[in-house]
Amino acid sequence: EPEVTQTPSHQVTQMGQEVILRCVPISNHLYFYWYRQILGQKVEFLVSFYNNEISEKSEIFDDQFSVERPDGSNFTLKIRSTKLEDSAMYFCASTVNTGELFFGEGSRLTVL
């Protein structure tokens, strides 16, 4: 069964460093998303991506964040100059257009 894959599963970084989280969506999907979930809190929308551009972004998704789909398969989230409060689980999701979001297993980011 096709699945969304994310790497790394866990990354520990120092405050101020840049991190790149990678996602390979399901191959025939057209819409891609990043969500984050701080431990014990709700799943928060960060950004959606369609047709090689951002379709919507939340107030969380400020200049510190960027997304790319560099090669037609990978979908990356870059976090510049990480802060302690960026520590969270970051979920990538994709969908064709049916409404069901397929999530990856997440990348846990720990900022020290």
Next chain:
Amino acid sequence: RKEVEQDPGPFNVPEGATVAFNCTYSNSASQSFFWYRQDCRKEPKLLMSVYSSGNEDGRFTAQLNRASQYISLLIRDSKLSDSATYLCVVKKGLNNDMRFGAGTRLTVKP
């Protein structure tokens, strides 16, 4: 008002109990509605879509009331394996953007 608001929970019920979760959404133009399930430290997974006429999938029944902007999930004959956080999810519009409620945690006890 939050975009998607759920019962805060947690719900602690015995096996076999019936439990209902409620959810309200603020955007009257919202088009599609879903319940997702999230196990501890796992990714959310689709439980069921919610249709205007209401729909049932085994022990699970979902209802939608567009006039009141209200969605519900009913779980009958609850099992230990139903213990999870249940997320109400609303699709905002044509661009497929989904918004999640904070989730309601359910614990089913023997």
